Amino acid sequence: MTNLSVIMARLLEAFQLNCQLFLLTLLFALPLGLVVAFGSMSRFRPLSILTKTVVWIIRGTPLMLQILIIYFAPGLLGLGSPWKAGTGGRLFAATVAFVINYACYFSEIYRGGIQGVSRGQTEAGQVLGMTKSQIFFKVTLLQVVKRILPAMANEVITLVKDTSLARIISNKEIIMMAQEYTAKGLIWPLFSTGLFFLAFVGGLTLLFNWLEKKLDYFRA
Amino acid sequence: MAILEVENLYKSFGQTQVLKGINFSLEQGQALAIIGASGSGKTTLLRCLNFLERPDQGVIRINGKVLFDAGDPATQREVEIRKKRLNFGLVFQSFHLFPQYTVLKNVTLAGELLAKEQSGRKAAQREIEEQARGLLEQMGLSEKVDAYPHQLSGGQQQRVAIARALALRPNILCFDEPTSALDPELTGEVLRVIRSLAEKKTTMVIVTHEMAFARDVADHIIFMDDGVVVEEGCPQDLISNPKEERTRQFLSRFSNESTWKQN
Numbered sequence: 395m396t397n398l399s400v401i402m403a404r405l406l407e408a409f410q411l412n413c414q415l416f417l418l419t420l421l422f423a424l425p426l427g428l429v430v431a432f433g434s435m436s437r438f439r440p441l442s443i444l445t446k447t448v449v450w451i452i453r454g455t456p457l458m459l460q461i462l463i464i465y466f467a468p469g470l471l472g473l474g475s476p477w478k479a480g481t482g483g484r485l486f487a488a489t490v491a492f493v494i495n496y497a498c499y500f501s502e503i504y505r506g507g508i509q510g511v512s513r514g515q516t517e518a519g520q521v522l523g524m525t526k527s528q529i530f531f532k533v534t535l536l537q538v539v540k541r542i543l544p545a546m547a548n549e550v551i552t553l554v555k556d557t558s559l560a561r562i563i564s565n566k567e568i569i570m571m572a573q574e575y576t577a578k579g580l581i582w583p584l585f586s587t588g589l590f591f592l593a594f595v596g597g598l599t600l601l602f603n604w605l606e607k608k609l610d611y612f613r614a
Numbered sequence: 615m616a617i618l619e620v621e622n623l624y625k626s627f628g629q630t631q632v633l634k635g636i637n638f639s640l641e642q643g644q645a646l647a648i649i650g651a652s653g654s655g656k657t658t659l660l661r662c663l664n665f666l667e668r669p670d671q672g673v674i675r676i677n678g679k680v681l682f683d684a685g686d687p688a689t690q691r692e693v694e695i696r697k698k699r700l701n702f703g704l705v706f707q708s709f710h711l712f713p714q715y716t717v718l719k720n721v722t723l724a725g726e727l728l729a730k731e732q733s734g735r736k737a738a739q740r741e742i743e744e745q746a747r748g749l750l751e752q753m754g755l756s757e758k759v760d761a762y763p764h765q766l767s768g769g770q771q772q773r774v775a776i777a778r779a780l781a782l783r784p785n786i787l788c789f790d791e792p793t794s795a796l797d798p799e800l801t802g803e804v805l806r807v808i809r810s811l812a813e814k815k816t817t818m819v820i821v822t823h824e825m826a827f828a829r830d831v832a833d834h835i836i837f838m839d840d841g842v843v844v845e846e847g848c849p850q851d852l853i854s855n856p857k858e859e860r861t862r863q864f865l866s867r868f869s870n871e872s873t874w875k876q877n
């Protein structure tokens with residue numbers, strides 16, 4: 395019995411790293427995605443082509459590979475590794491990879507949402523003398539949020555589970571922790587990690603449902 | 615002196631010339647109706663007045679002062695265009711109310727944002743709201759101030775849109791086929807509101823397919839076809855006694871009785 399609670403406690407401790415990576419990724423990728431979205435919608439062709447190419451590369455290659463490249467490539471190219479040795483450096487590298495990857499996915503969701511809001515809304519703001527930023531923040535934004543919420547919920551839920559990919563550069567997240575037991579012949583800890591993800595995603599689902607309800611009062 | 619003068623306005627989209635030298639003027643307190651078939655350039659003309667499109671050539675004057683001159687970049691600076699737009703209000707064919715705001719907020723929003731940029735914010739806030747309530751009452755929508763756009767009928771939405779445009783006290787209020795997106799039984803309430811504005815001597819430019827309405831409400835009518843003003847004059851003359859063949863052809867399409875009934 396003590397064995398069970400000790401193992402679960404260690405898994406929970408490791409899961410904190412998943413949570414940390416999850417929150418950091420959201421914190422930076424949500425706004426960065428907006429920047430990327432505006433880049434790909436830019437009327438300045440070189441910028442939009444560059445942005446679209448980056449999005450293509452990032453969405454076109456496995457996240458696991460991106461983590462490896464970001465962590466190892468600078469050192470292998472003789473530039474010197476920008477990542478500090480130790481757990482902090484590895485988490486940092488993983489976070490950077492996650493932020494870039496998810497910003498690209500978010501940007502495409504944002505772009506669809508922004509372009510989906512009718513041109514008439516912008517024009518209505520314009521003829522009322524609003525500035526571009528007033529139109530974006532006061533008129534368009536909430537309509538975009540409402541439109542993209544279901545797609546964002548999907549992406550955010552995927553992110554929860556993707557965090558376990560950080561183990562490829564030895565970030566000791568929950569699955570890597572569980573595998574230590576598997577190596578010793580104990581398989582159930584690995585299986586039980588699913589419960590942690592399930593619980594987390596359950597909470598997120600409730601949160602997103604609540605948000606969708608909150609925005610139910612108008613039709614966009 | 616004319617409040618609005620449009621001189622030699624040209625506009626193309628790619629290869630397609632939509633406006634081919636439009637000239638007209640409008641007196642303070644008058645209602646101008648612009649009629650013509652779809653694709654004749656009426657809407658583009660209104661959009662040019664509201665700076666939603668930039669004319670390729672031509673001059674727009676307000677009270678004798680040059681507002682826009684295609685040949686003079688100094689009249690086209692983005693910052694000033696924003697201010698210049700406020701000379702005009704525009705009511706769209708499909709309303710374009712802001713769905714996430716109440717009726718009242720739809721009417722007050724732009725005014726509040728403008729007041730925020732200037733000073734005296736708190737005082738302005740109350741004033742703006744009171745004015746908005748007054749306008750909505752005038753539109754017969756006092757009971758709907760707290761409703762959201764999707765809870766209203768098309769006719770009600772369009773009346774909110776008219777109040778929203780009036781709230782900024784434009785010199786000239788423009789209507790782009792204000793009843794074309796409405797069910798037939800709802801056009802009357804919107805036309806009545808516009809009619810009452812005409813009676814109060816609101817300066818208006820109305821693009822419309824409602825011939826009877828144009829005849830009864832407008833002080834002056836312009837018939838456009840293929841990007842030019844074919845004929846203009848006072849409503850009675852132009853509609854009952856058109857001089858140009860093209861005008862006659864166009865009007866003959868509306869010759870059945872029901873189109874001419876009063877709204």
